[in-house]
Amino acid sequence: xxxxxxxxxxxxxxxxxxxxxxxxxxxxxxxxxxxxxxxxxxxxxxxxxxxxxxxxxxxxxxxxxxxxxxxxxxxxxxxxxxxxxxxxxxxxxxxxxxxxxxxxxxxxxx
Amino acid sequence: xxxxxxxxxxxxxxxxxxxxxxxxxxxxxxxxxxxxxxxxxxxxxxxxxxxxxxxxxxxxxxxxxxxxxxxxxxxxxxxxxxxxxxxxxxxxxxxxxxxxxxxxxxxxxxxxx
Numbered sequence: 001x002x003x004x005x006x007x008x009x010x011x012x013x014x015x016x017x018x019x020x021x022x023x024x025x026x027x028x029x030x031x032x033x034x035x036x037x038x039x040x041x042x043x044x045x046x047x048x049x050x051x052x053x054x055x056x057x058x059x060x061x062x063x064x065x066x067x068x069x070x071x072x073x074x075x076x077x078x079x080x081x082x083x084x085x086x087x088x089x090x091x092x093x094x095x096x097x098x099x100x101x102x103x104x105x106x107x108x109x110x
Numbered sequence: 111x112x113x114x115x116x117x118x119x120x121x122x123x124x125x126x127x128x129x130x131x132x133x134x135x136x137x138x139x140x141x142x143x144x145x146x147x148x149x150x151x152x153x154x155x156x157x158x159x160x161x162x163x164x165x166x167x168x169x170x171x172x173x174x175x176x177x178x179x180x181x182x183x184x185x186x187x188x189x190x191x192x193x194x195x196x197x198x199x200x201x202x203x204x205x206x207x208x209x210x211x212x213x214x215x216x217x218x219x220x221x222x223x
Contacts, residue, residue: 006152034211043200043214044153089152096141096160097168098212102152 002027002094006101013080014109021104023090024072032093033066033073038103039086047088048075080108113137116201116215124223129188131218133201141204142184143212144168144176146197153200159184191222 003026013019025033034049050057050064050073057064061080066073077084085108091098114135123129133142144156155168157176165176173195175187188195198219202212 043216046211097155097158100153
């Protein structure tokens, strides 16, 4: 079955700096890779996703890259702001369900 | 507006008791999922359903059961609650048969004493 590893588990950056979170997956049949953001005490919410026919996708300050050959994908946040502080989860599809990484706690210091 | 809700939002119970957590969505989504979230483990899949009368086990299904009698609801039952089942439980739903965006409920915080 699919296994998703996520690194780092914690990440601290200064406001305005960039943050990068990386995930690897094991099943070459996976085609859908979403990223979720979870603020403290809240539900996970989708922030961006990418499919296997695309190498990169951007939405304002966030971007996701996918390398299918190496089976890894990454979330990039530029010009970080304090409101970016949250736990971020990557996931990969496995048949008709998602397998999640263990999460990255991002702290953005003013 | 369509939404996904969970009840109760907080629950305290004793070991050995049966507990049922409710999940209700009004999007008419075929797929529904139950996860538990624990520090260091992320979101782990408990059970899931692709439609009425369909249920499947996830990676941490022992001690849990679900039933799907209609499209809108997927209740999660802890047959005999254990302290190891203290966790935050999230329900989610998605539209298509293929893996698509999952929309999460607000979560239920369960404490088993």
